[in-house]
Amino acid sequence: MNRQKKERTGLKAFSAMILSIMQKEKSIEYTKVADIIMGMTEGTGDDKNVKRRVYDALNVMCAVNLIKKDKKMAYITDNQMCSCEEEVERRLASLGQAIVSAPKLRERVEEKRRILEETVRRKDLLLRLIKRNSEREIEEKEKLHLPFxxxxxxxxxxxxxxxxxxxxxxxxxxxxxxxxxxxxxxxxxxxxxxxxxxxxxxxxxxxxxxxxxxxxxxxxxxxxxxxxxxxxxxxxxxxxxxxxxxxxxxxxxxxx
Structure with a gap:
């Protein structure tokens, strides 16, 4: 059941529906595409998520040059090419690999952000330590050198x-x-x-x-x-x- 639902609401399914609409309309507003597909998927009970997935699919299709967008309008780039199912699937598959790795990239960015914040904190601590030590006279034998x-x-x-x-x-x-x-x-x-x-x-x-x-x-x-x-x-x-x-x-x- 879950697998069937995923097939109906996945990137590939939404892309196929969008292409079907675009081949008829040639040019259409983003919001109208979403409204049409929400009508086609009526009964899922999650209109907000469906609309978000449609916009995601539109952005993906724009990235692989299946469609182009100008402000609120979407245009089909090559009707003949878009009618070739194998070419469409090949382009979506190539980008799909990048989409899968996106969460991992976000994790890496977040980890680097934490490392940067910790490095800044360490720098601040060292500067405060230097200032504190400059205001005191301590014998060499009593000093504890970094790192330790x-x-x-x-x-x-x-x-x-x-x-x-x-x-x-x-x-x-x-x-x-x-x-x-x-x-x-x-x-x-x-x-x-x-x-x-x-x-x-x-x-x-x-x-x-x-x-x-x-x-x-x-x-x-x-x-x-x-x-x-x-x-x-x-x-x-x-x-x-x-x-x-x-x-x-x-x-x-x-x-x-």
Missing amino acids: ILISTKKKSRIDCETNDRRSYFKFIFTSPYKIYEDVHILKQIFGDASVRSEVKEHHKGISQGQKENVEAPKKWNPPHEMDRATPGSPLGSSYIFTEDDDWLNLYNFLN
Whole structure:
């Protein structure tokens, strides 16, 4: 049933109906095309969606040069060519591949937007840190150079660290729960980032509740986006791997 409905309301079906109308009318208003097709598909119960799909189909057909548009009018480009079903299907199929990839492209754009916003925030944090440090006199031995990470775990926890000669790979193995903080996370706390403070507050609240109710804390506290590199089941317990692919950590200088 759903497949039949999709065949009646898909891009191919709407394109065929539009071509049928255009071959008779030669030129017609966009809105009139939509009204005619809504009448042809009466009974779907979704007129608003049908109209949107018709406009989408018109734009697609314009993109593959089956029709052309001028303001509110649509014109057929080549009546003889448009009567060739194989040529019409070939053009629609070629554009259909691009249409399918459009959602993926939007996802990539959205991801790049998030990355850009985070980069701007990091730049702002670094500028504020530079300004703050310029107003203070600190001895060299007390300075903590960027980039860095902080690893939080219990005092009695045993920690093993494995690395290679180039120090481009690090593996930490813990016997107790742990959490890893990037340098940017620390800077956000220093300069009052509301989202980070809320996260830290909830984290400590969860720990307090766990102690009060005598509930065992989670095995891994590392950030969700890093979960895929956590490697449970090691001889000592939970572990975490760093590589030189980490853009926020210069591993060649780490632990020097």
